[in-house]
Each structure stands twice: as C-alpha cells, then as structure tokens.
Amino acid sequence: MKFLKPILAILAGYVAIKFGIPYVGSLVHPGTWPVVPTSVLKMYMAFVTLGIVMAYTFDEEGYAGLIGPIEDIYSNPSKAIVRYVVVLLVGTFGAYITYEYVKPTFDAPIELRSVHPAPPSNAKMWGKTYQIQTIQNPYREDKENFAKNLEEGGIVYYKNCFFCHGDRMLGRGHYAVGFNPRPANFVDVGTIAQLTESFVFWRIGTGGPGLPSEGTPWLSAMPVWHNLISEEEAWKVILFLYDYTGHSPRVTTKVEH
Amino acid sequence: MSDTGKNMKPGIIAGRILLLLAVTIVFTLSPSIAATGNVENGGKLYAKKCWWCHGKEGEADGPAADFMIPPPRDFSEGVYKFKTADPKAEIVRDEDLFRAIKHGMPGSAMPSWGEIFKDPEIWDLVAFIKSLTDMFEDMDNPAEISYAGKIPSSAESIEKGRKAFEAAKCFECHGQAGKGNTIKKLKEDSGAKLWPRNLTKPWTFRSDYTPEAIFARVSNGIPSTPMPSFAGEKTEKGKLSLEDRWHVVNYVMSLKDDSSKTKDGDIVVRGIQMVELPKDENDPAWDKASATAFFLVPQIIEKDRFFTPTNNLVKVRALFNDSEVAFLVEWDDRTKSVPGDDAAAAIAWGDLTPDALAIETPVVLPTASEKPYFGHGDASHPVSMMYWNSGSVESPNGTMLLTTTGTGNREKSDATAAGFSATGSYKDGTWRVMMKRKLTANADTDTSFETGRYIPIAFANWDGSNGEVGSKHTLTSWYWLLLKPETGNAVVVLPGLAFLLLVGGQLLFAGFLSKGRQSNKS
Numbered sequence: 001m002k003f004l005k006p007i008l009a010i011l012a013g014y015v016a017i018k019f020g021i022p023y024v025g026s027l028v029h030p031g032t033w034p035v036v037p038t039s040v041l042k043m044y045m046a047f048v049t050l051g052i053v054m055a056y057t058f059d060e061e062g063y064a065g066l067i068g069p070i071e072d073i074y075s076n077p078s079k080a081i082v083r084y085v086v087v088l089l090v091g092t093f094g095a096y097i098t099y100e101y102v103k104p105t106f107d108a109p110i111e112l113r114s115v116h117p118a119p120p121s122n123a124k125m126w127g128k129t130y131q132i133q134t135i136q137n138p139y140r141e142d143k144e145n146f147a148k149n150l151e152e153g154g155i156v157y158y159k160n161c162f163f164c165h166g167d168r169m170l171g172r173g174h175y176a177v178g179f180n181p182r183p184a185n186f187v188d189v190g191t192i193a194q195l196t197e198s199f200v201f202w203r204i205g206t207g208g209p210g211l212p213s214e215g216t217p218w219l220s221a222m223p224v225w226h227n228l229i230s231e232e233e234a235w236k237v238i239l240f241l242y243d244y245t246g247h248s249p250r251v252t253t254k255v256e257h
Numbered sequence: 258m259s260d261t262g263k264n265m266k267p268g269i270i271a272g273r274i275l276l277l278l279a280v281t282i283v284f285t286l287s288p289s290i291a292a293t294g295n296v297e298n299g300g301k302l303y304a305k306k307c308w309w310c311h312g313k314e315g316e317a318d319g320p321a322a323d324f325m326i327p328p329p330r331d332f333s334e335g336v337y338k339f340k341t342a343d344p345k346a347e348i349v350r351d352e353d354l355f356r357a358i359k360h361g362m363p364g365s366a367m368p369s370w371g372e373i374f375k376d377p378e379i380w381d382l383v384a385f386i387k388s389l390t391d392m393f394e395d396m397d398n399p400a401e402i403s404y405a406g407k408i409p410s411s412a413e414s415i416e417k418g419r420k421a422f423e424a425a426k427c428f429e430c431h432g433q434a435g436k437g438n439t440i441k442k443l444k445e446d447s448g449a450k451l452w453p454r455n456l457t458k459p460w461t462f463r464s465d466y467t468p469e470a471i472f473a474r475v476s477n478g479i480p481s482t483p484m485p486s487f488a489g490e491k492t493e494k495g496k497l498s499l500e501d502r503w504h505v506v507n508y509v510m511s512l513k514d515d516s517s518k519t520k521d522g523d524i525v526v527r528g529i530q531m532v533e534l535p536k537d538e539n540d541p542a543w544d545k546a547s548a549t550a551f552f553l554v555p556q557i558i559e560k561d562r563f564f565t566p567t568n569n570l571v572k573v574r575a576l577f578n579d580s581e582v583a584f585l586v587e588w589d590d591r592t593k594s595v596p597g598d599d600a601a602a603a604i605a606w607g608d609l610t611p612d613a614l615a616i617e618t619p620v621v622l623p624t625a626s627e628k629p630y631f632g633h634g635d636a637s638h639p640v641s642m643m644y645w646n647s648g649s650v651e652s653p654n655g656t657m658l659l660t661t662t663g664t665g666n667r668e669k670s671d672a673t674a675a676g677f678s679a680t681g682s683y684k685d686g687t688w689r690v691m692m693k694r695k696l697t698a699n700a701d702t703d704t705s706f707e708t709g710r711y712i713p714i715a716f717a718n719w720d721g722s723n724g725e726v727g728s729k730h731t732l733t734s735w736y737w738l739l740l741k742p743e744t745g746n747a748v749v750v751l752p753g754l755a756f757l758l759l760v761g762g763q764l765l766f767a768g769f770l771s772k773g774r775q776s777n778k779s
Contacts, residue, residue, distance in 0.1 A: 035522070074763070075770035083767060091760040095752035102751050104744050106525040108737050109711050111626055158309040158321035163557060163564070167309070167321075167368045174325075174366045178554030180524075180734050209630060218628040218638070221734060223558045 003069065006056045013048035017041055028188070037110055113181065113216040116195070120212065125205035125226040133252075137197045137235050146239075153240030156233045164221070169245055179221040186245050193247040197238055200249070204234050294377075299385025302378060310366065315389035317447075325366040326565035328449050335392025336446070336481045339464040341473045344488040346399030348392060349480075354383045356464075364461030402476060404469050408503040410510060418508025421501040425487055431456055435512040436686025437591045442604040446481045450606050452567055452591050453484070455686070457514040461569070466513075471506045517570060517589065519550045526584075526714060528575035528740035534583045535576065537680055538691035543585050546574035553588075553718055553731035558632075559664055563729035567591060567720050571614075571733070577740045581676065582706050583693040584643075586614055586716065593683040594721030597650030607724035611655065613646035614681075614690050615717040618704040618738070620660065628713050631735045633661040641670070641704040643692045645679035647721065654680050658694075660702040664728065670702040706740060714738040 017036055025034035036044070057063045073083055119132045139149045158167075164183040166173040171185030184191045192200055202210070208220025225234060242249055304313075310325070312318040315332030322329055330337065337349040339357060358379050361369030370379065387393045408414050422428060432438035435456035443451045459466035464474065475497070478486035487505075489496025497505060526549050535542040551573065555566040567590070574585040594601055594612045602609040619629050620639040629638030642659040656679045658672040675698035681690035697705040706712065713735045719725040 037522075071770055074767040075774050077771070087760055087763045087767070090763060091756045094759040095756040098755040099748065099752040102744060102747050104741050104748070106527045106739055106741065108522070108524045154309065155320040158319065159324060162309070162321055163324065163366070167366065168306075168370075168373060172368075175554040175557065177519075178552040178733060209635075213627060216626065218630045218635075219735060221558055221631070227560065228562075 003066070006052050006066075009052045010045075010049055013052070014045060017044050017048075038107060040110065111216065111219070113219070114214040115190075116199075117212050117215040119199055119202050123202055123206055123210065125202075126231045130202075130205075132198055132202050135198045135201060137201070137238060137249075139235050139239055140197070149236050150239050150243055152233075153236035153238070154244070156229060156237040157240050157244075160225075160229060161237070169241070181216075181219060183222070186241050186247075189247075192241055192245070192249070194250055196252055197249045200238050200241070201234060204237070205231075294380035294382070294384030296381070296384045296388050298378070299381035299383070299388075302374065302382055303385050306370070306373070307382070315386065321366075324564045326450065327365050327445070328447070329367070331447065332386050332389040334481070335387075335390030338479045338481060339470075339474070340477045340480060341402055341470075342399040342477070343402050344476050344486055348396055348399060350401065351380075351383050351387075351398050352401075354386060355379055358382055362463040365463060367463075402473050404472060406499050406503060407468065407472075408500070408507065410468075410507040414504050414507045415511045417501070418504035418506070418511075421497055421505040422508055424501075425495065425497050425505070427505070430484065432591075432686045434685040434687075435509070436589050438593075438686030439591060439604065440600075441483075442606075443483050450565070451482055455589055455591070456509055456512045457589070458517055458570075459513050460518065466510075468503075468506045468510060471509050472502060475502050475505055516548060517550060517572065519552055519570070523549055524551075524736045525549060525711075526573045526575050526736065526738040528577050528582065528708075528738060530708075530741070530743045531576050531578055534578055534581055534693065535585075535691065538585060538682055538689040542576070543574060546576050546585070548572040548574045548585075548587070549736075551716065551733045551736055553716070553733060555731050556728055559728065561728040563725070563731075565723070566725070566731045567723045568718055568731055571716050571718060573716070575738060575740065577696065577706070577708070580696060581693060582696055582740060583691060584616060586616070586688075586690050586692070588614075588688055588718060589686055590683070590688050590720055591686060592720065592722035593647070593688075595647045595650055595653065596721070601722060605722035610719070610721035610726045611646040611648060612688060612721045613644065613655075613719040613730075614688075615645075616643045616692060617641070617661075617715045617717070618706075619713055620700075620702060620704055622705070622707060622710060622712055628735060630663070631715060632717075632732060633664050633667075635663050636666075638662075639702070641702065642667070643677060643679065643694065645681060645690050645692060646719070647681060647683075658703070668702075671699060674698055675703050706738075708740040708742045710739070712738045712740075 018041065022033045022035050053066075057066055073079055073086055076083075121133065122129050122131050124130075139146070142149065157165075161173075163173045163175045164179065165171055165186060166176065166183070169186040171183045171188070173183060176183050186192050195203075203222070205224075205226045207224035208222040209217050209224055211217040211220060229237075238249075303311075308319050310317075310319045310321045310329040311332060312322065312329075317329045317331035319329065335348070337353060337357075339353055339362075340346075340349045341353055342348065342350045357367065358374075359369065359371040359376075361367050361371075370382075374382070422431075429441060430437075430439045430443065430453040432453075437453040437455040439453050443453065445451045455461065462470075464470045474484075476486060476488040478484050485495065487495070487497045487502060489498075491498040491501070527547055529546050531542070531545065533542075549572070551571050553566070553569050553571060555563045557564060568588055570588060572587045576583050576585075590612060592601060592604060592612075594605065594609055596602075596609050596611060598609075617632070617634075617640050619634070620641050627638075629635055629640050632640075633642075634640030639660050639662045642657075642661055644657040644659060646655040647653060648655040656672065656677065658670050658675055658677045659667045660670045661667040676695040677693070679690060679692040681688055683689075696708075697703075704712070714737060715733050715735050717730055717732045719730045725731070
C-alpha cells in the first residue's frame with residue numbers, strides 16, 4: 001500500500017486549494033468565497049503532484065516501492081485482467097484531459113495586478129509637483145482643530161467616496177459590484193493600515209490613471225481626485241479614513257540619502 | 258421511548274436545563290429589550306454612523322443625501338415604508354425598524370448594519386430614531402399583521418394572482434410584465450423622484466422576497482409613496498380581498514427572472530459562430546446564443562458626475578460568421594424615451610432625450626495586459642464605439658460609429674465602410690437592440706474583431722427619461738468578448754487520438770516488460 005500515502009497527499013492538496021483557500025479568503029473578507037480559477041488550480045495541482053512524486057521517490061527504496069507494483073501490473077501474467085483495466089483507464093483519463101483542453105470554454109483570462117506598486121518619486125497634482133516621499137498631512141498635528149477637520153473630512157467622504165468604498169468603508173458601496181478591481185476595503189489590514197499618508201495622498205490625487213503600469217491603471221475606476229476636490233479636502237478625508245477605521249498610518253523612518 | 262435520558266450523566270442534564278433556561282430568558286426578554294432600547298446610547302452610535310445620510314436631526318439632509326436615489330429616510334416625519342404592522346395601525350412596528358437597520362435595504366444606499374452592531378445596539382438605535390419625532394409618543398408597539406389564510410403557490414393560484422394584478426391596476430405602475438414600466442409619473446411624498454420596483458428582480462427588493470413580506474406590502478401599501486394599501490373587501494374599489502392578496506403574492510413571487518442577474522466570475526460575452534446572422538433584434542435565431550449579464554453603474558468618475566441612475570443591468574449576446582459580427586443587448590428600462598412622444602414626455606424627469614446604448618472595444622487589440630483606459634480610451638489607446646439611440650418619433654434608430662481618445666475627444670468614423678447598422682425595439686419594459694458590423698474594417702479607427710481572441714468590451718447606457726445625456730449615464734468597466742470559432746472535429750479527434758496513443762503505448766510497454774521477465778527467468 002505504498003501508493004496510498006502519495007495519493008492521499010495529492011488529494012489533500014486538491015482539497016486545500018479548492019476549498020481551503022476560499023475558506024481562508026472568506027474569513028479575511030466575510031461574505032465572499034474567492035475561488036481559485038480553474039487554470040490556476042490546474043497549475044498548482046501539477047506542482048503539488050510533481051512535488052509529492054519527487055518526495056516519495058527520493059531514495060532507492062521509495063523508488064522501488066513506487067515503481068515495483070507498476071512493473072508488476074504491466075508484466076505479471078497472472079494479472080492480465082487488472083492490466084487491461086488499467087490500460088483502458090489510463091487511456092480514458094488521457095482522452096478526458098485532452099477533451100478538457102480542447103472543448104470550447106469561455107473562461108476569462110486571468111489578469112494580475114500589483115495592488116501597491118512603488119509610487120513615482122514625484123507627481124503632478126493640483127497644478128504643483130510633489131515629492132511623494134516627503135509630503136506630510138498638515139492637519140495631523142493640528143490638535144486644536146482636529147475634531148473640526150475630521151468632521152470636514154467625513155463630509156468629503158460622504159459626498160465623494162462612499163458609493164464605491166462603502167458607508168462602512170468595507171469597499172462595498174452600492175456601486176462597488178460594477179467595478180473590477182473592486183474599490184479598496186479600508187477596514188482590511190491590507191490597505192491604508194500598511195500605507196503612509198503620503199502614499200494615500202498620491203493615490204487619491206492621481207487615482208487609477210496615476211498608477212504605474214503594473215497597477216493596471218487602465219482598469220481602476222478610482223477617480224483622479226485632484227480634478228474634483230481640493231488639496232485640503234484630500235488631506236482631511238485621509239484623517240477621516242484612519243479615524244473611522246481605527247487604523248494608524250504607517251510612519252516611515254526617515255532615510256538619509 | 259428512547260433510553261437517552263437514563264444514560265445521561267447528571268452534568269449533561271444540568272447543562273441542558275441551563276441552556277433551556279437561557280433560551281427561554283432570551284426569548285421572553287427580547288420584546289422588553291426592544292421597548293427599553295437606550296436612547297442615549299443610540300444617539301451616540303447615530304452620531305458616528307448614520308447622520309452622514311440621515312442628517313444630524315434625522316431630517317434626511319446629511320452631506321451624502323444628495324448623492325443617492327432613493328434619498329435617505331426623514332426620521333423627523335416618523336413615516337416608514339416597509340411596515341408589517343396591522344393595516345389599521347398608524348405607526349410602524351419596532352421590529353420593522355430593527356429589520357431595516359440590521360439587514361439593510363437592497364437596491365438602495367442603506368447598508369446592513371448587522372455586521373457592525375450587536376442586536377442590543379440596534380434596539381438602542383431604534384429607540385433613538387423613534388425619539389426624533391412625536392409620532393410614537395404614547396403609542397404602544399402595534400400588533401403584527403395577521404398572515405392567516407396564506408395560500409400555497411400553484412399554477413392556479415398564480416393565474417388568479419395575475420387577474421388580481423390586473424384588477425387592482427398594479428400594472429399601471431409596475432407594468433404588464435412587472436418590470437416597473439409605469440404609465441404614471443411618481444413621486445415620494447417629499448417630492449423626490451420615484452420609480453416603481455421591477456418585480457422580476459427581487460434582489461432589488463428593499464424588504465424580503467418572501468410571501469409574508471410581499472403580503473405585508475400589498476396589504477399596507479408603501480407609506481410615503483403612491484403605492485396604496487390594497488387591504489379591503491372585494492366590493493371596495495381598488496381593494497383586494499384577503500384571498501386575492503395571497504394570490505397576487507404568489508403571482509409576484511413567480512415573476513423572478515434569474516437571467517437578469519449577474520453570475521460571479523461570468524464576465525465573457527460568448528460569441529457563437531453561425532452561417533447566417535439574425536436579421537433583426539427579434540429574430541428567434543438569437544436564442545442560439547447565451548446571454549451574459551453585466552452591472553451598470555453611473556458615471557461617478559469624471560466631471561459632471563451622475564448619481565441617480567435607473568437602469569442597472571445589460572444582458573449581452575454575440576453571434577458571428579465569416580464576415581460579420583452581431584450583438585444583441587437587452588436591458589430593462591422603465592420608460593421608452595423617444596422625443597416627440599407626448600406620453601413619454603409626461604412621465605420624464607427633466608427634458609425627454611433618446612434612450613441610447615454604446616458598445617466599446619479597443620481599436621488596437623492588446624497583446625499584453627495593457628488596455629485603453631476603461632470607458633473612452635486615452636490619447637495613445639483609441640477606442641471604437643458603436644452607438645445607437647432611439648432617435649425620435651419621426652425617425653427612430655439613430656446610429657453612429659465613433660473613435661474616442663479620452664472623454665470628450667471623439668470623431669466619427671466611416672460607418673458605411675464598416676457595414677455598421679443598429680436597430681432597437683421596446684416591449685413590456687425591455688429594450689432589445691441589435692448592432693451588426695463587419696469583422697474587419699479600417700485598422701486605424703476601427704476594431705478588427707479577430708476570432709479566438711479575448712477582446713476587451715465595455716458598455717454605456719442612457720435613460721432619456723431620467724435626465725441622462727452626455728456624461729450623465731451608466732456604464733460598465735472592461736469585460737471580455739470571445740468570438741469562439743467552431744472547434745469542428747478537433748473536440749472528438751484529439752481526445753480519441755490521445756486514447757489510442759496511450760493504450761497503444763501501454764501495450765507496447767507491457768510487451769516489453771513481459772519479454773524482460775521471460776528472459777530473466779530463462
């Protein structure tokens with residue numbers, strides 16, 4: 001029964017990719033079930049199978065253990081019936097795989113995009129050129145007017161952002177479903193929680209079209225906000241994003257050049 | 258009798274009793290939690306999460322209020338739409354407010370708060386909202402409407418329901434086929450623009466898609482809107498008997514159309530090869546192509562943004578042959594907007610302009626992932642746009658073939674050379690528009706529709722009775738079109754070949770090994 005273990009291991013790999021990954025995804029983003037696309041699944045399964053076969057045939061004994069029974073089936077005169085069954089099964093399986101490849105499908109191609117590409121060193125917004133590394137939120141330290149600025153930021157958010165990023169900042173505004181990529185979920189630890197305020201300011205100012213090509217600027221519906229709101233409003237809405245979600249902006253330790 | 262009781266350990270028994278007690282306590286307590294929701298705490302939560310839409314004093318004047326349709330509820334009025342109280346009661350039940358807050362109102366901007374607030378916090382919010390008006394003063398929570406007399410659905414009941422739908426004139430607002438294609442201009446009591454529900458899309462129902470919820474709707478009407486209460490006796494004009502109300506419920510439940518729903522991950526328009534293309538949009542040959550549904554979202558990205566759309570979905574099919582490709586686009590639209598039509602002008606909000614549709618594809622098919630900026634492309638990536646509109650009463654079907662390089666930059670291209678034509682017809686609340694053109698044309702300004710290749714495709718839509726002109730319209734982001742050439746024999750031949758090769762190979766291998774065995778023995 002040398003066979004059983006590797007086969008079980010491959011099956012376990014399949015279950016993990018087919019159901020495990022969506023399950024983990026559903027925990028991270030409740031209400032979703034992010035399935036692995038079939039083509040990616042096939043690729044992963046090829047790796048898993050290869051890895052497991054390699055692991056099990058690593059030494060002489062393992063090799064013999066795996067190959068011995070195969071040789072036996074194909075050559076032992078007393079196993080003729082098993083042999084023909086195996087021959088037919090393997091043939092049918094091959095035909096099925098080939099069919100899967102040539103049958104007409106309309107599976108969408110996979111598009112990869114980098115969610116947080118490196119920003120350019122400077123960017124033009126509101127008619128000025130900003131050094132993205134060095135800009136800071138002018139309202140962050142203004143403790144005296146903090147509450148007022150925060151509320152003004154909230155007003156900017158509910159006049160401009162909530163229909164995409166959502167009333168609760170979960171990226172599920174009432175129009176979010178119509179966009180691909182989906183609007184960012186600010187509550188999630190994977191977005192503003194790991195970004196500096198200057199990066200967020202650049203993303204808001206230049207929107208989707210401001211992304212470098214690895215960020216697929218042609219797909220993002222994120223508007224170019226320097227055309228639509230003022231610079232002050234952009235900084236205030238950033239205050240609000242962090243306050244509402246309870247995250248704090250990442251602070252960069254200053255790098256000397 | 259089972260013997261589980263006998264064998265149970267005392268600890269387990271005690272545990273079960275405790276559990277039972279807890280459940281009983283929770284059940285008996287919940288109404289009183291409702292009654293005693295903490296107004297002060299509700300106010301705090303409201304000031305953090307709700308005022309942005311509903312306004313600081315609940316007067317529906319928060320900063321977001323102008324950017325949505327329907328507008329948020331005005332709590333100072335104390336009138337609520339989705340009421341399950343007895344039709345005689347003047348006020349809504351606490352449970353109705355609780356449900357709206359906890360589960361949200363699909364099809365509107367009102368989100369479901371159940372993921373954020375615990376039930377007691379939601380009861381606090383209910384108490385606070387009720388305190389914003391004097392409507393609830395000295396009033397007890399009214400009794401729930403009686404669901405007695407419920408009739409199970411059957412073909413017969415649905416047919417009776419259809420007749421009741423006629424008799425009660427539901428169709429005047431909801432349309433013969435239930436798609437909300439009204440013949441009246443409707444307003445909320447506040448004066449806000451209001452469109453009746455498309456009953457074939459229950460996922461846009463604000464309340465639940467259950468017989469009970471719809472029964473409550475028909476019996477209570479929708480307060481603060483023109484949808485009246487139908488509860489009454491057969492003899493009363495405009496009313497429906499208890500029995501007929503349950504039949505109409507079964508009829509409404511039967512209208513659901515799942516083909517008008519997007520499916521997760523289904524983002525490719527399936528182009529099917531045919532010898533002869535359909536001659537117009539109503540040709541039954543279209544049934545051979547399967548439809549893919551895409552969400553429409555309003556243009557909220559560039560200047561002159563638009564926040565109050567009506568249409569929310571297009572269904573697209575494609576067929577092609579050696580020389581041409583044809584598209585059929587269907588969408589539910591509550592109004593047939595054709596300038597010159599007085600009846601249409603009477604129910605339009607703003608000037609009546611034509612309904613319109615555009616299909617966009619890149620002029621240069623992308624080789625890597627890079628595409629034109631979605632929508633209208635950009636200076637270095639032009640987009641070809643097939644445009645149709647409903648024209649006017651005198652000359653229906655306006656068509657144009659355009660090349661755009663960014664918003665506002667567009668030029669007409671040679672529609673005759675591209676063999677471009679488009680026609681549309683409207684029936685029972687749905688437009689069907691067919692667009693047809695040659696597969697290849699002028700390579701500088703037009704898309705060449707290569708078969709077997711994934712082609713980015715996007716759509717734009719205008720409802721001319723809803724003030725949608727120019728940049729004010731709905732759109733989709735990039736999806737895909739695949740004109741799949743017929744696979745022919747390959748689907749059969751290749752797997753067959755694989756089978757023969759594998760079987761032959763194995764037999765050879767087996768022969769080889771047996772020879773080895775024999776020579777080893779000897």
